[in-house]
Structures are given as structure tokens and as C-alpha cells.
Amino acid sequence: MSNHYHVVLFVNQQQADGWDLLEVVSRWHRLCKGSALSQRFYRGESLDSAELARLSEVAKIWKTRLSDISWFMRYLNEFIARESNREDQCSGRFWEGRFKSQALLDEKALAACMAYVDLNPIRAKMAETPETSDHTSIKQRILSAKQAQQPTTLLPFVGNPKEAMPTGLPFRLEDYIELVDWSGRCLREDKRGAINEKLPPILDRLQIDPKQWTYLNRNFESRFKSLVGTGHSVRTACEQLGKRWVHGIRQCERLLSPHPAIP
DSSP: OOSOOOOOOOOOHHHHHTOOHHHHHHHHHTTSOOOHHHHHHHTTOOOOHHHHHHHHHHHHHHHHHHTOHHHHHHHHHHHHHHHHHHHHTOOSOOOSSOOOOOEEOSHHHHHHHHHHHHTHHHHTTSOSSGGGOTTOHHHHHHHHHTTTOOOTTSOOBOOSOOTTOOSSBSSOHHHHHHHHHHHHHHHSGGGTTOOOSSOOHHHHHHTOOHHHHHHHHHHHHHHOOSEESOHHHHHHHHHHHTOSOOTTHHHHHHHTSOOOOOO
8 A cells, every 4th residue: 555554474383483593594694694603504614512502592582583573574664664765765764653463363354354455455446356456465366366376475275174274374265366356346335335145155154244244344454453353262362361351352243253143
């Protein structure tokens, strides 16, 4: 967007925990110069036991930072700020404040947030359709799908949830594209309030009411705070975090929790 951006992140902590010293140093050097010690190690030079122990201690800190969202945002925002200041030939502070984050606790929250982000240009009337919306993951996915592929730079869709499912988004790619396309049509002003009878099947599987889904596409960011998911998911997270309550849980119950069918 012209004055902000959204990004949906997946932190694969299990993969990060499995990195050895060389992997950590290699990844850190992609961001920073490292130290003279790490540069020697990366070039394959031998280190004595004391030097190796000292590098290992520093690498523990780097490893933590490489899987930390705050550090990810720090480096991403610094790069954007430097590029913008270079283009504008100016210096000084670029971002107004610290980023805001929301933890997506379940499939409903994940699907709603991803669609909200992908439909940002359509809500802002910067694009007519998902496939023409620049700088969005949905455009990348559609272009790759036409070649029967998935973008290598994005987390892939791996299908509906099942045991021993590979790492990826727990939806089918075609279902998600259909969902975003349908949602984008509902967001158009000439279609406001009109719900097409042919609903994407993913809404049925996620047990989300179409009218609530359309509301989420317009208001996801403003309706939820730190934790997003069904009421049960939020309460479980609160117990794990030692919280007695979290702001926005009523909205989670109203918009994301399944409701019993009325006979």
C-alpha cells in the first residue's frame, strides 16, 4: 500500500532449533557482516577450542534473533526506510511507531487474516481483481498457478488438515483462490450486501457464516487485538500464557466461533 504494509508470517521454530553452527552463521551473514571470528569460521579456517566456544555462544544469540518476529521487522523496516530515504534524498525517521502484531491461533483466523491482507488493494480501490493487485501474495499465487506451480518464496498450500501433513498452509490452493475471488466481488460497492448463492466450499469446512466473512474482510484489523481465533483457541492460549483475559475475545466468539444450527 502507499503508506503501510501487511505481512503474514510463519515462524518454523522446529526447523530453527535444528540449525547447526554453520547454518546459523551462514544465515546471519546474509543480514550482517558478523564478526572476524565468524568470518574465519565461514571461510573454513580452523578455530581452536576457545574460539569455537566463544563463537558458539554468540551464535546462540544470533539463532534466537533469526526466529524472532521483532528482529525480522527491525531489519525489514530498516531496509524499506533506507530505500525510501535514498529515493527521496532525505534522512531521518521513516516509520511513525512500532509495528503491531496479532497471533493467529487456528485455521479460521489464518484464512480470515490472509484474505484480509490479499484484498487490501481492492478495499482501497487500487485494483479491480486479485490477479491485478500489485505487491500481493494472491497475485503471485495466481500467476504461478497458471503454470501449475506454487511460488517458491511463499509458504505453499498443502491441502486440508490431516495427520503427518507437510509444512504449509492447511488449505487447498484452488479453494483459497476461489475464496479470495468471491470475497473481492462481495467487497465491490455495486455488490454491497449481496451474497452469491454459490459459496466457496472452504467456508463450509471452516464453518464461517458468509455475512460474517464479508464483515471480516472489511474489519479484521480493527476488530481483533493480540490473539485471534475461536473463543476456545483464545482461552487455551490465555491459559498457556498465564493471562486471565484478553481484549477482543468477544469479537472472536461472535465472528469466528462456530454457532449451533437453528432447526
